[in-house]
Amino acid sequence: xxxxxxFQKRATAPVARERxxxxxxxxxxxxxxxxxxxVLREEIIAVITKHVAVERDKVQVKMERxxxxxxLEVEIEIPTALAPxxxxxxxxx
Amino acid sequence: MAKVLVVTSGKGGVGKTTSTAALxxxxxxxxxxxxxxxxxxxxxxxxxxxxxERRVVYDLINVVQGDAKLAQALIRDKRLDSLSLLPASQTRxxxxxxxxxxxxxxxxxxxxxxxxxCDSPAGIERGPTLAMRHADVAVVVTNPEVSSVRDSDRIIGxxxxxxxxxxxxxxxxxHLLLTRYDPARAERxxxxxxxxxxxxxxxxxLGIIPESQEVLRASNLGTPVTLCxxxxxxxxxxxxxxxxxSGEPIAMAVPNDRRGLFGKLFGRRAA
Ligand SMILES: Nc1ncnc2c1ncn2[C@@H]1O[C@H](COP(=O)(O)OP(=O)(O)O)[C@@H](O)[C@H]1O
Ligand SMILES: [Mg+2]
Numbered sequence: 533x534x535x536x537x538x539f540q541k542r543a544t545a546p547v548a549r550e551r552x553x554x555x556x557x558x559x560x561x562x563x564x565x566x567x568x569x570x571v572l573r574e575e576i577i578a579v580i581t582k583h584v585a586v587e588r589d590k591v592q593v594k595m596e597r598x599x600x601x602x603x604l605e606v607e608i609e610i611p612t613a614l615a616p617x618x619x620x621x622x623x624x625x
Numbered sequence: 626m627a628k629v630l631v632v633t634s635g636k637g638g639v640g641k642t643t644s645t646a647a648l649x650x651x652x653x654x655x656x657x658x659x660x661x662x663x664x665x666x667x668x669x670x671x672x673x674x675x676x677x678e679r680r681v682v683y684d685l686i687n688v689v690q691g692d693a694k695l696a697q698a699l700i701r702d703k704r705l706d707s708l709s710l711l712p713a714s715q716t717r718x719x720x721x722x723x724x725x726x727x728x729x730x731x732x733x734x735x736x737x738x739x740x741x742x743c744d745s746p747a748g749i750e751r752g753p754t755l756a757m758r759h760a761d762v763a764v765v766v767t768n769p770e771v772s773s774v775r776d777s778d779r780i781i782g783x784x785x786x787x788x789x790x791x792x793x794x795x796x797x798x799x800h801l802l803l804t805r806y807d808p809a810r811a812e813r814x815x816x817x818x819x820x821x822x823x824x825x826x827x828x829x830x831l832g833i834i835p836e837s838q839e840v841l842r843a844s845n846l847g848t849p850v851t852l853c854x855x856x857x858x859x860x861x862x863x864x865x866x867x868x869x870x871s872g873e874p875i876a877m878a879v880p881n882d883r884r885g886l887f888g889k890l891f892g893r894r895a896a
Contacts, residue, residue, distance in 0.1 A: 543814030548771050549821045556778050556825060563782055575794065 584610055627735040630742045631760035635776030637747030639768045640804035643840055645744035646674045650849035651867035653708035658739045663713035664756035665746040672712045676847025686714040689726030695733050719752045731759040749779055754787045762798045768805045769817040800831035807836045808880050832866030834859050835880035
């Protein structure tokens with residue numbers, strides 16, 4: 533075993549580094565490191581409830597992750613009685 | 626204004642309790658009014674590392690449940706007047722901690738102290754999320770080793786989503802404390818380097834604590850390492866980290882292998 537191969541055998545840190553980078557990129561895409569969806573959901577609820585009373589679990593926020601772009605799907609159920617008519621909406625604004 | 630700091634990591638045995646005691650004592654030695662709070666319910670250790678194990682009468686759970694007043698549970702350090710400990714319970718389990726109870730205790734602590742330092746248990750469940758809930762600042766303790774880095778990444782995610790600060794839509798102030806670092810092994814490529822860990826976790830660096838026998842010596846004696854041997858490499862590294870926490874711009878040093886000193890300056894600004 534020459535000196536170089538001895539060195540290469542020892543230098544395992546670069547392997548650790550690369551494994552971590554790949555693994556964490558994957559794990560972050562699953563858990564969403566900043567929990568963006570949860571944050572968005574809370575802020576959307578806050579904005580909506582300023583104007584209409586909605587139930588928290590009637591607000592759905594979904595993130596579809598794609599290769600080039602991701603899409604955010606927001607679905608909010610409002611009781612029809614509360615859905616503002618033209619005049620009510622402008623009064624609220 | 627009081628600052629609540631959580632010392633957290635995900636993984637166990639990386640140096641959270643050691644760091645809580647060392648940073649707490651260093652801040653207190655700087656004249657700050659400090660309380661260190663043990664959130665590791667059922668596995669308390671901070672009392673031992675602080676050398677206060679025989680003085681524990683009441684604990685965090687007694688206070689949370691209203692069986693004792695906060696003042697009865699706080700233990701004033703024998704060496705530093707401005708340092709106190711709020712111990713965890715050894716006999717109860719973490720379910721005895723209610724969110725509302727913790728809220729109340731933290732509000733009271735904020736009134737009494739400049740720094741409230743919470744020593745988090747390991748894991749990512751209820752215990753650690755309760756410990757980080759009130760934090761303004763987080764110190765993420767990480768060893769240069771794959772499983773510790775991975776777990777720190779998870780904890781960073783929780784800090785950004787499960788804390789009151791995150792719920793209010795504010796940014797959590799997060800700092801990396803790299804502990805048990807062996808610069809010689811990192812240089813030989815046997816251990817992840819400071820830059821590797823920083824690049825992967827991408828949060829600012831608060832300090833680099835070398836692997837050192839002084840840490841075990843200090844815990845044997847029940848004295849935070851910053852008080853036990855202030856001239857030692859780990860004590861200096863912790864004291865520098867404490868100064869950075871309180872806003873002093875101190876240049877980052879890497880523990881130097883050859884001379885065993887913090888000689889080599891690291892061209893990086895403090896976190
Ligand atoms: N810088 C260090 N050098 C040597 N040993 C250390 C260092 N930091 C921590 N240790 C040791 O590692 C063990 C775990 O530390 P501890 O602070 O209890 O970790 P945690 O609270 O994260 O579980 C203890 O035995 C402690 O003495
Ligand atoms: Mg501990």
